[in-house]
Amino acid sequence: MNEIIVRYPPSPTGLFHIGTARTVLYNFLFAKNKQGKAIMRMEDTDKTRSEKQYEENILSGIQKLGMAWGVDWLSSTDEVVYQSERAGVYKKYLEKLLAEDKAYYCFSTPEELNILREKAQKEKKAFRYPETWRNADKTLVQEKLDAGEKSVIRYKLPKDISEITFTDAVRGEVTIKLTELDDFVIAKNLDTALYNFCVVIDDNDMKISHVIRGEDHISNTPKQILLFKEFGFNIPTFAHLPLILNADKSKLSKRKNKVSVDDYLSDGFLPEALVNFLALLGWNTSDEQEIFTMEELIEKFSLDRVHKGGAIFDIEKLKWINQEWIKKMDISEFYTRVLEYWNSEDVKNSEKYNFDISLFGDLNNEKNILFLREALALVKDRTKQLSEVFENLALFYTDDASLEYSTDIYFHKKMKTSRETAVESLEFAKNIIENLDDNFEFTAENLKNLFIEKIKEAEFKNGYILYPLRVALSGSEFSPGTLELLEIFGKERSIVRINRGIDLCK
RNA sequence: GGCGCCAUCGUCUAGGGGUUAGGACACAGGAUUCUCAUUCCUGUAACUGGGGUUCGAUUCCCCAUGGCGCUACCA
Secondary structure, eight states, rough: HHHEEEEOOSSSSHHHHHHHHHHHHHHHHHHHTTTTTTEEEEEOOOOTTHHHHHHHHHHHHHHHHHHHTTTTTTOOSSHHHHHGOHHHHHHHHHHHHHHHHHHEEEEEHHHHHHHHHHHHHHHHHOOOOTHHHTTTOHHHHHHHTTTOOOOOOEEESSSOOEEEEEEEEETTEEEEEEOOOOOOEEEEETTTEHHHHHHHHHHHTTOOOEEEGGGGGGGGGHHHHHHHHHHHHOEEEEEEOOOOETTTSBBBOOTTOOBBBBHHTTTOOOOOHHHHHHSSSOOOOOOOOOOOOOHHHHHOOOOGOOOSOEEEEEHHHHHHHHHHHHSSOOOOOOOHHHHHHHHHHHHHHHHSSSOOOGEEEEETTTHHHHHHHHHHHHGGGOOGGGGGGGHHHHHSSSSSGOOOOOOOOOOOOTTTOOHHHHHHHHHHHHHHHOOOOTTOOOOOOHHHHHHHHHHHHHHOOOOHHHHHHHHHHSSSSOOOOOHHHHHHHHHHHHHHHHHHHHHHHO
């Protein structure tokens, strides 16, 4: 059995795209599942559109997604292959085709061709290159070349083949008639080969066994197969993945969606969640599992369970998966991740997020670290995105004596509380706290037992006391548990906040 | 326009010749809790249409329809 080799084929013409990430992921999962390997191939033949910054963004994005899993996504590749550095290789093959009269120079200008294209459109016919230069006089061609006239190199479509059929690993047999094709351009010139040509040479040189890519490449496949055959190369197995779609079912695009992986990362989504979510967009196991570790994904992945139809990118599901991953974390991990998040360059440099972590004091100080960890523990399971955390922590750091909030929130129908009754409730709570024994351990659990008992004695409802107390402690109607708040603030700070509440209500 | 691909709840999907068409997200209601969140329970909600094949099609075949993709000297 031949070795399984796949390629990651990003084109550095934009920031690391969610769709690219999904393609890379599926290639990775497939290769790992088969104990094969993956090669990073930067498809940067288009010099005008390719940019170094995008290349770096893609490479680092792939690392970011893999890192969280303890997986080095590039480990199985010795290096990154750049198509832009392989022009010499392509040139040899180009010259070979030219010499064998399998390819030819074409001097038709884009303008000329466009006119024909529009004409065909009007006549409701498919446009085909009219083969003007297919059998042109050699000396004429040479003269034009010598004169430096602009030309391209076209592949001479074989006339003895009527159709191309290939077996797609996700779609089954796909057939395209050769009459649908024309003498397509394979290079701008000897030094600038184009995509459809380069990938064939590369796939062969790299011994690629499986080409896993987006559905938008189906129509390129027959052209490539023609070239594979022309050179006598082994034809890899193709697998065309369903597209990721906008809400309106069009191909996922910048105009209608966030498409850059960095955007999602800086919105506080975990790489684990992103990968988990992406894996499920177009693929699934037949069981009902939704949350997968990378190991499980690798173990269970197979191309024959890849869906054929496109899938809409549903941010709500992503949020849910993200929260599931956050809930799975222990508090130390959460602490580390949140800090990493606040300190990541994208978040720091973004105007959108102003997380001033100096709020938490000097985080080399043991006491500050401890307090932050406790606060994070209270906030963790209610977090959907890391971007919410800072705001949710604010209440722990505001000045106790000058807490600001509207006393309207003391009103609660079900608890039968109001701004007026709050004074009684708060005095009651304060009294309990002030009269604690010196050796009373100020923990949520102890406090709960004590409060429940005292409230019962006084024949109040739990909520009648605890709800206003929450408001006084947090300055908000929604917060972590009241007893947990007491514990984290401790006796003294709690009393200050309660007094503040009483003042505000009077 | 031409060619190709695709088609199960709003979304992601399972399923498959005979099923109460299953799960998850979202949404709604309820239980628990001191609120929100969590957790638990319940509910609303789908096989695009028409022909075949068949005792029986949502499932297989064909057609139509619809959606999308490609239609570059981009990838």
